[in-house]
Amino acid sequence: MPSSDDYDKIVAVIRQIPVGRVTSYGQVAELAGLPGRARMVGRALRIAGPELQLPWHRVLRASGQSAFPAGTTARDKQHQRLADEGVLMINGRVDLRRFRWDPLDQLLWGPERL
DNA sequence: TTTGTGACCGTAA
DNA sequence: ATTACGGCCACAA
Numbered sequence: 001m002p003s004s005d006d007y008d009k010i011v012a013v014i015r016q017i018p019v020g021r022v023t024s025y026g027q028v029a030e031l032a033g034l035p036g037r038a039r040m041v042g043r044a045l046r047i048a049g050p051e052l053q054l055p056w057h058r059v060l061r062a063s064g065q066s067a068f069p070a071g072t073t074a075r076d077k078q079h080q081r082l083a084d085e086g087v088l089m090i091n092g093r094v095d096l097r098r099f100r101w102d103p104l105d106q107l108l109w110g111p112e113r114l
Numbered sequence: 115t116t117t118g119t120g121a122c123c124g125t126a127a
Numbered sequence: 128a129t130t131a132c133g134g135c136c137a138c139a140a
Contacts, residue, residue: 002137025122038122039135045121059121067121074121 021101064094
C-alpha cells in the first residue's frame with residue numbers, strides 16, 4: 001500500500017530537479033527511498049496533475065526519451081519545455097550523460113539554478 | 115478473486 | 128541497435 005508519505009517523498013524529490021537538468025523515473029524513486037518502484041513515480045505524477053505545478057517535464061525514461069507516445073501533445077509540450085531550458089534532444093532522446101541531474105552537484109556548487 | 119494495464123527498469127540475447 | 132523477460136505494484140474492471 002502506497003502511503004501518502006511515499007507520494008510526498010516523490011513529489012519532494014521532483015521539486016528539486018534543477019532547471020536545465022533531467023532525471024529518470026527510477027532515479028526519482030531511488031532518491032525518494034523507494035528503489036525499484038519507478039512505476040509508482042509515474043502514478044504519483046499522473047495523480048498530482050497540473051495542480052501542484054511540478055517540473056514533470058524533467059522526468060524522462062531511463063533511455064532519455066519521453067514516456068509519452070509520439071504524436072501526443074504531452075510529448076510535444078515536454079520537448080518544448082526542455083528545449084526552453086536548454087536541454088538538447090537528439091532524435092527525441094536526451095543525452096543523460098550530459099543532462100542527468102546529480103543531487104551532489106547542488107551540494108558542491110551551491111543552490112544556483114541553471 | 116483474477117486479470118490486464120501502465121508517465122518504468124535492468125539484464126540478457 | 129532491437130526484442131524479450133521478469134520485477135515492480137496500485138488500480139480498475
